[in-house]
Amino acid sequence: MVGREKFDEELQKVQELLIELSNTAIDTLNTSMDYLLASNIEGALSVINHDIHINRLEEEINDRVILLIAKQQPVATDLRRLMVLVKIASDMERIGDYAVNIAKETIRIGKEEHVAPILLLDEMRVKTISMLKQILDAFIHENADEAKKIAKQDDEVDEMYGQTIRALLNVGVEKPEQLSQVTQLSFVCRYLERSADHATNLAERLLYLLKGKHYELNN
Secondary structure, three states: OOHHHHHHHHHHHHHHHHHHHHHHHHHHHHHHHHHHHHOOHHHHHHHHHHHHHHHHHHHHHHHHHHHHHHHHOOOHHHHHHHHHHHHHHHHHHHHHHHHHHHHHHHHHHOOOOOOOOHHHHHHHHHHHHHHHHHHHHHHHHOOHHHHHHHHHOHHHHHHHHHHHHHHHHHHHHHOHHHHHHHHHHHHHHHHHHHHHHHHHHHHHHHHHHHHOOOOOOOO
């Protein structure tokens, strides 16, 4: 097998691993929110235990990219693609971390009845997961126009974040005995907002991959 064919084969494997990592991280974030809404402690524990799989996928991607660079000496365009793959893997691993953090908050809340505006958090979850799935699809199809559209949706999540935090603060004032739960759900709100920010990061990385220029979206 000639050098270029070998490089393309290895690159394809890295991209397949990245898609697996991305789907796993997105699904884990979604599932973690399901467990929060259902006060499912056992499910939350399974999210925490599953995080090692996400971490190992990111590590394998990084290792393969390092070997490709060392052995194949890629040209500039290929090197740019490899660097983007590594950065996207880091974004997705971070989303997996947010899923774990949400699971930990679920365990801290336990079986307490949710006194805070949990439906607002669920709306944030739906929008965030939609953004992440859309940007992954845009990456797979290398669709720059879709990347730009997806990044604009981050403003909607920011608005949801502000609305939810205000509602949580109101509950804290009205029911100070529930301040602990309010604080924990505020963290969950922040993890969702940060996950949506990573969708914007992914859009910027895709545009850099396709156009060779750095873009700052939603600034």
